[in-house]
Amino acid sequence: MSVIAVRRSNLPGFGLTMGLTLTWLSVIILIPLAALFLKTFELSPEQFWGIVSSRRTLNALKISFGLSFAAALVNLVMGTIIVWALVRYRFPGRRLFDAIVDIPFALPTAVAGVALTQLFAPKGWLGGPLAELGIKVAFTPVGIFVAMIFIGIPFVVRTVQPVLIDLDVEIEEAAASLGANRWHTVLRVILPGLIPALLTGFALAFARAVGEYGSVIFIAGNLPNVSEIAPLLIVIRLSEFRYADATAIAVVMLVASFLIIFAVNRLQRWAQARIPTH
Numbered sequence: 001m002s003v004i005a006v007r008r009s010n011l012p013g014f015g016l017t018m019g020l021t022l023t024w025l026s027v028i029i030l031i032p033l034a035a036l037f038l039k040t041f042e043l044s045p046e047q048f049w050g051i052v053s054s055r056r057t058l059n060a061l062k063i064s065f066g067l068s069f070a071a072a073l074v075n076l077v078m079g080t081i082i083v084w085a086l087v088r089y090r091f092p093g094r095r096l097f098d099a100i101v102d103i104p105f106a107l108p109t110a111v112a113g114v115a116l117t118q119l120f121a122p123k124g125w126l127g128g129p130l131a132e133l134g135i136k137v138a139f140t141p142v143g144i145f146v147a148m149i150f151i152g153i154p155f156v157v158r159t160v161q162p163v164l165i166d167l168d169v170e171i172e173e174a175a176a177s178l179g180a181n182r183w184h185t186v187l188r189v190i191l192p193g194l195i196p197a198l199l200t201g202f203a204l205a206f207a208r209a210v211g212e213y214g215s216v217i218f219i220a221g222n223l224p225n226v227s228e229i230a231p232l233l234i235v236i237r238l239s240e241f242r243y244a245d246a247t248a249i250a251v252v253m254l255v256a257s258f259l260i261i262f263a264v265n266r267l268q269r270w271a272q273a274r275i276p277t278h
Contacts (some may be wrong), residue, residue: 036254039247051248056224057233060249063141064230065256071148075205076198079156086157087164101157104150109214116147117219137219144229147215152205158202160194167193191262192271197266203261210257 040048051057086098104112120127120137127138137143171189213231221227230253236245 004201031110033254036247036250039244040251042108042244043248047244048248051245052252056228057230057249057252059225060228060233061252061256063144063228064210065260066254067141067145068148068206068212071145071152071209072202072206074149074154075152076202079201079205080154080160080194080198082153083157083160083164087161088169101154104152104154109151109212110218112150113147113215113218114129116143116150116215120146120219138219139223139227141220141227143219143221144216144227147219148209148212151212151215152209155204156198156201160197162233163194163197174229195271199264199271203264205262207257207261210253 029125043051059182082101086094086101117125120130120143122128122131122136122138124138127136135142137146167190209230213229215234216229217232220229220232222232230249234246234249234253237243237249
């Protein structure tokens with residue numbers, strides 16, 4: 001009687017599911033991305049570099065990535081505070097506030113852009129008082145920053161919330177009984193377990209903000225070299241039938257976004273590996 005050395009999975013269908021996974025990911029993600037890169041071969045290296053290094057392109061990329069990173073940092077901090085209030089406290093209207101967090105998910109981006117523009121316009125409810133203080137939000141990079149915060153906050157909240165719910169309150173009580181103050185408990189007991197989820201929420205909020213278009217163009221003003229985002233510049237190049245130019249900018253955005261998200265994921269794995277298992 002022969003002995004089978006291959007270790008079989010307890011669950012059937014590995015070959016079928018793996019084949020479907022690779023096929024679906026190839027059709028939906030890999031092939032379109034490959035086509036994006038192939039389109040840039042219509043340009044010579046000098047032409048490609050001239051497009052991506054132009055002043056207008058660099059400023060658009062700087063605005064998109066710089067403001068997206070800053071907005072993701074703000075969402076990381078404020079999203080964590082919101083999660084803490086929703087999970088750790090019971091107060092009237094808690095379920096309502098919990099549902100409000102998901103509004104940016106369901107709201108059409110154009111509607112969000114119009115609403116933010118009306119709110120922060122020079123004669124808007126918030127834009128008017130801010131204008132009297134010398135602060136202009138609508139049609140400036142500040143407006144882009146506000147729009148990116150708006151569309152990114154749910155990603156941090158919904159990523160961190162289930163992790164904090166699963167974090168047993170008894171751990172905090174045990175730390176307090178051993179003499180740890182509140183800040184020591186937060187920094188040494190709670191935060192280490194939340195770091196992987198926080199990094200994931202940050203990466204998702206950042207990626208969402210980088211690719212945002214609908215809610216930003218209404219409040220941005222769209223002035224070249226001032227408040228023009230990279231996705232809008234791509235659309236402009238497409239409207240001018242300069243498809244290779246648009247593809248070159250898109251490739252730069254894709255590579256830069258991939259490198260940043262890859263670095264965040266590596267940092268997340270490092271943080272997760274440092275969490276004690278006992």
